[in-house]
Amino acid sequence: MKTDVAPDPLAEALHFLRMTGTFYCRSELTAPWGMTLPAMADCLWFHIVTAGRCVLEVDGAEPRTLLPGDLALVPHGEGHRLRDVPDAPAPAIEGLPHDYVSDRYAVLRHGGGGAETTLVCGAVRFDHPTARSLVDVLPKIIHVEPAGSPQAEWTQSTLRLIAAEAGALRPGGEAVITRLSDILVVQGIRSWLEHDPSARTGWLGALRDKQIGRALTLVHRHPERGWTVASLAAELAMSRSAFAARFTELVGEPAMQYVTRWRMLVALDVLRHEGASVAELAGRLGYQSEAAFSRAFKRVVGVSPGAVKRSGPGLATW
Incomplete structure (x- = not known):
């Protein structure tokens, strides 16, 4: 008699993506602006654009222009840059002024007073070491753009809720933003798994x-x-x-x-x-x-x- 298993091995593998939030930040930026985010071992960076636009640059990958409603993941914790235009100075984020709401959540205000961009960013660490089997095969950048599918609409609704909470941080708002951000990280990975041909090779292909x-x-x-x-x-x-x-x-x-x-x-x-x-x-x-x-x-x-x-x-x- 054969052992019962889950009908979707890939879905079961996603179970191992439980996360611990390392740092979250709401950024209020005015052109010209730029910042360099540090490498963080065993972490995944995420960026959600709630207003305005920016350019995401990761060494070894094509720069991505992020617009309102876009979600970008930097899965391997690499250092990278965000700026309003490609040639804007990008000082280290550690040297920019932060207002700390808690030890893991801050508000960053930076820039030259021009056009506004707002972001919700963060770094999360995967608690279960088996998650590395999945994370290791992800690309340098995952860029999830608004689209017409039901799943995309759910994602966009979540993004809108994060934007509303970030715009007026109320009691409990930090917890709402961090929980929803973690969900979006998993949704972003799922989106890549479902749509990118490279997700059908190697260990991921074996799961399928x-x-x-x-x-x-x-x-x-x-x-x-x-x-x-x-x-x-x-x-x-x-x-x-x-x-x-x-x-x-x-x-x-x-x-x-x-x-x-x-x-x-x-x-x-x-x-x-x-x-x-x-x-x-x-x-x-x-x-x-x-x-x-x-x-x-x-x-x-x-x-x-x-x-x-x-x-x-x-x-x-x-």
Whole structure:
């Protein structure tokens, strides 16, 4: 009897995009203006234009002109520039005056007094390390423009609500803006997944494959099971050799290497956030001994599980 899995492996993968807001900012800008935003490791920058226009520049990508209602994501946390025109000076944002509403939300006012542009910007960090499997394959910029689809209308309605809250920050407005912004980040990624041909290759293409996508979902849902190439192939009613070849072709690594790496990503998240002991975690992931688990963890992650547990969420690994 085959194991039930989610009908949409890609939707299940999006479940891992839970986020923690690092910093949010409402920017009130007047021409001429420009600013350079710093690189932030393991973060995704987003920019929502609520009035006016601007140019987004990321090294190695074509500049994008953003208009009211546009949403832009810089998925890899790269440093980048925003300005009203391409040749405007763009000083570091850290040196510009901010009015802090809280330790994570600020209002920035900057520029020369000309035409106005308002933005809601922010940086979010993905809590679950498995999200990197998805984020790593995203392009340097995702640009979501207004369009006529029902989903686009929902997105635009959300943008309008953010603009209204940003224009008159009322009690609780900061929480509304941050929650809606996080939703829009996921919507922006979903839009790219649905419309960009490059989202049909590599790991994302494997998730869309009827058979290999099912295998990936089984591994994601049940990392503790004693998976082998033969047992995964049997779940899919494929021969062992055909499954092994197709998995490697689509995913880019052998099936058992992927299983081990996924287990270690799950372990990394649990050690950082749940407080489980190394022995408990070894059992939860199907290892017969703490020593075997620790060896596998250090081989894949580069540090011991004990080092991650002692350091907490702040340890940079992988």
